[in-house]
Amino acid sequence: MYKILKAEMLADKIYLMDVEAPRIAKACQPGEFVIVKMDDRGERIPLTICDYDREKGSITIVFQTVGASTEKMAELKTGGSFADVVGPLGNASEFVHEDIEELKNKKYLFVAGGVGTAPVYPQVKWMREHGIDVDVIMGAKTKDLLILEDAMREQAGNLYVTTDDGSYERKGLVTEVIKDLVQNQGKKYDVCVAIGPMIMMKFTCLVTKELGIPTVVSLNPVMVDGTGMCGACRVTVGGEVKFACVDGPEFDGHLVNFDEAMKRQMMYKSEEGRAVLKERE
Ligand code: NAD
Ligand code: FES
Secondary structure, X not given: OEEEEEEEEEEOOEEEEEEEOHHHXXXXXXXXXXXXXXXXXXXXEEEEEEEEEOOOOEEEEEEEOXXXXXXXXXOOOOOOEXXXXXXXXXXXXXXXXXXXXXXXXXXXXXXXXXXXXXXXXXXXXXXXXXXXXOEEEEEEOOHHHOOOHHHHHHHOOEEEEEEOOOOOOEEOOHHHHHHHHHHHOOOOOOEEEEEOOHHHHHHHXXXXXXXXXXXXXXXXXXXXXXXXXXXXXXXXXXXEEEEHHHHOOEEEHHHEOHHHHHHHHHHHHHHHHHHHHHHHO
């Protein structure tokens, strides 16, 4: 059993949990994910690791309730436990394998959208730990849905917060901030890492392509079982078929066929919807 050391609600339908998992905490790297199961017969839920404490032997996961299983998961409290937590899975972010001195010469821009802020956080923290200052844009629909702002502010070189409705800081989408930074403020970036809803990653990639900034995206949202078995996460990247859970989750965003990936995600959503209805019968 994997004990829940802390469970808290970050915003409406968004939850954070610290889970005791010493072996995963010791080995994990930014970009990797875990699969959690509430009980032996429970659904396998893939979640990106949001933080880890190697000394304490714990990992942090953040999730949004989107269906029957995650709604059940949200009911778990501090002191409760998961039947299983498997990981770390997937490939770590590419930069963790790069030469640190070369990395220091590159300017990174991280774009975090909504719940996607959680997987961006360990990457930004890793950069800070290695002495690299990065710029971060965080976007949320409204002030109340903004998560991990203070934690991110501690790790980011510059943090730009924007809300769709203008209820906090800037008003507008993350893509507008990217354009503003590059076109009006003269910022130059060598790499952009964009993580959030598929639609955000799609439009971010259209903007960064125009601006000539290579962009990495995380296709975690299309995963279902996270094992390479169900085929749900099949995506086309540069004309080649890839599986997000095995070959990713991170890919060159300029090569991803987002429209196809989003169609697949919708199919899964309707199944999730059916599962919720069944659960409530
Ligand atoms: P959201 O809908 O509130 O969007 C977050 C931000 O993305 C917005 O504030 C906006 O700035 C930007 N955005 C949205 N649509 C845009 C568009 N058309 N053009 C430009 N920018 C746009 O986000 P949410 O409700 O928190 O998102 C939940 C989604 O995030 C889920 O679908 C989940 O699958 C996904 N998610 C992704 C990852 C990942 O690894 N990529 C991780 C966790 C969650
Ligand atoms: Fe099932 Fe990748 S999530 S194959």
